Amino acid sequence: MTLFAAVFSHYRRHPLQLLALATMIVVATMLWTGVSHLTYQARASLGQSEQAVAERRKVVRLDGQSVAVADFVTLRRAGVCVMPWLEVQRPNAQGRVVGVDGLAASCFAGAGESAQAWNQPLNGKPFLDIRDAAALTAGPDDRSAELTLLAAEQVSQAALPAGYRLARFSLGPDTGELGESFLLNLDALGVLVLLITALLLRSVYQLGLAQRRDSFALLHRFGVSPVSVNRLLVLEMALLAGLCVIPGVALGRLLAGLLGSGFGQALDNLFDAPLYAGQAASWLSSVLTMMAVVMVVCLIDLIRPVSRAPVTLLAGQRRTLALAVLLFGVVLALVASSLVLVFVAVALVFVGAGLLAPVLMSGLARRLARAAPDPLKRWHFAEFGVLARRLALPLVALQFALAMVLAMQALVTVFEATFDEWLSQRLAADFFVEVPAGAESGLAVDWLANEPQLAASGDWQRVVRGKAELRVSESEPGQGVDLLAVAPVGRLLTQWRLQAASDQPWQAFARGEGVMINEQLARRRQLAVDGPLTLTVAGETLSLPVLAIYPDYGRPAGEVLLNAGLLPAAFKPGFESLSINPGNLDIATVVSGLQRVWQVETVTVRDNERIRELADTVFDQTFLLTRAMTVLTLILAAAALLIMGWVFFSTRVWYYRLLAVWGLRDREVAGQMVRLAVSLTIGIAVLALPLGIWLTWVLVHRINPLAFGWSLPMAVYPAFWVELIGLSLVVGLSIAALMRRQLQQPATMPASASSLAGGER
16 A cells, blocks of 8 residues: 555645546546447437438328328238328428327337337427327318328238238438448548547656656665556556546536437437437446546556666657658558558558657757747747657647548538538429329320420429349440439439530430439449440340439449430339429429329329428538537547646746746746747647548548449538637637746746656757
8 A cells, every 4th residue: 555655646746637637538538428429319310311211111002092090000900010100281380290100110120129119208309199290180270291101121012901002102312322421431530539539648648657757766776666566557547547437428428418409309209229220338338448448548558667768769760750651651542442441541641640740840840940040039949849749649639630620520511512412403393293003104294294384484304213234345244223214304404413424415315315324333334424335224225325424422323314215115114203393383283183184082292392301400410410529529639738738837837937037028928938839739730731631532532432432522621721720729829828827836946857748958
């Protein structure tokens, strides 16, 4: 116990360092836990958005009448796994609610889940219990309602009673690939968050460890072996980690809950964990994981004897090594053919940048000091170099955090713009009308073409989906591709953004002189614009040139866009619909006309604007959560630098007071502190900019194509760079204020300046 007290006595003499270390462990744990939970919420929200617009199957009546609650009862009594989905549109812009039956939905859950998971109240927005949603339709106001019976994947046509059949049910284009891409990039940035956290913890602990070396040497002279000291350090860190990690986990969960409170209702409703998302990590796993990280990061140096001096490299050697690692990582990122190698390249570039940044800053300071004629400027640059070397780890952590925030901001903005543009072009029409099974779409096409009001102010197109076989050359086997046929070619289609195109592609497409393909197919089969393409559709061969390549973020499959006028008469569509912008014509008039033409009682109509609003709302919340994650990381890095400044500058207060001895007034000394701190943070922010831009490029142009076969547009936002530099200025001013406060406290010059971290002069 006496030996432990001797080892721990350093913190009795320096309680602020113990407070700083404990604070860093708590804050780092809070960050990691908060990021983990925010990432979990982002996954859940993306899953909900995907399920909200993804294709499903529904049960419909063979006689064409609308399904009712009695049909739901009949199907459930027959053992068919169906779930009611009652959409109620409330008046006065109150929005839409969806009524569901949680007990009936239990059969949608996995085999390992019980029905009790669904037996819970549904009070979220827009999801309600079906009884409450049905009650809304009985009000005095005019409230439109539509009931759909969703069928589980395991339901087959043979399992349905007589008089019913399965039909496809789609609220909009599938966003699965776009969501998976976003989550993959989110995972990559999550690993970077963990790295930043490790750097910050290590920086704080190493400072205290360096100041304790004389105490360890004294214990060694009294016969205490280095192994015994190491064991006590492990015990000390285990106790400290245990005391600090638990409140950190609690604060992280609380913080994530506060940041995600706006989405809490959506995550607690029907589409939460029981159906589409995994459970959050348990308390025990979070505590044990973070304790392991703290122990490994702080005590990794104990594998060598304490008395042995660490191996150091000269500045020139460090610079050469950093440049070599950095360049090797950049080249590897350019030529890598797998995701694993790209991630390795990203790690190498960050290692190289982290090694190079302090060397560059101290080297530049040394050159400026030599060239400066003013002694005070020479002192400023020399001290700048000392700080760059002594605060290397927290500075590098701040650099990584700024780079990550820059990349995340660009990535989220690109994803938002891409998602909005993609949804806008796929949901360009105001309404989506499904062609009933057995109905002739040609009758509807003729009726729409002869409707004068629709021709004057509206727009429409027939959309046909099916399968075709692609053959690039005679020597290669055919490949099945998705076929998307559209006619007529109008404003709903020509607004699509094209990645590459021939001259006047839409005019040629309207004449049936070529096809368009999605990016996935072009990359997979090395197809280019104006190149030949041979399709086999319903046994008939079509040889046409590629007019354009268009982005298609929603699906991994290859797709060919064809003028519907080229479809053979024997072609059997898998799905057929009409996209309609009614213009000045009321949609009810269009629906009644189609009902007369098809001689059916009901027609499935979807309001694309409502679909877009639902998907945008959920995706916007997801992007908000990811921004919160990056802000947390940046706050931690800035806080770590402030804490390190607090601990580090306390060892140099006596040295900065020499400026007053040299004749500087208190205000001038404070000005030197401000310039010193601001130069430090602004310098690391400038070095973070190219790293952040490079990380953005890797995420959108290397990781995405390798993982999904398509790339995102690259964009940078210089206005955000100014914001980051401004934030770095605030951090620098805060450090300067802290330094000025320390200058007002009494301090004694140490007997040996070199014995203290920060004693370099």
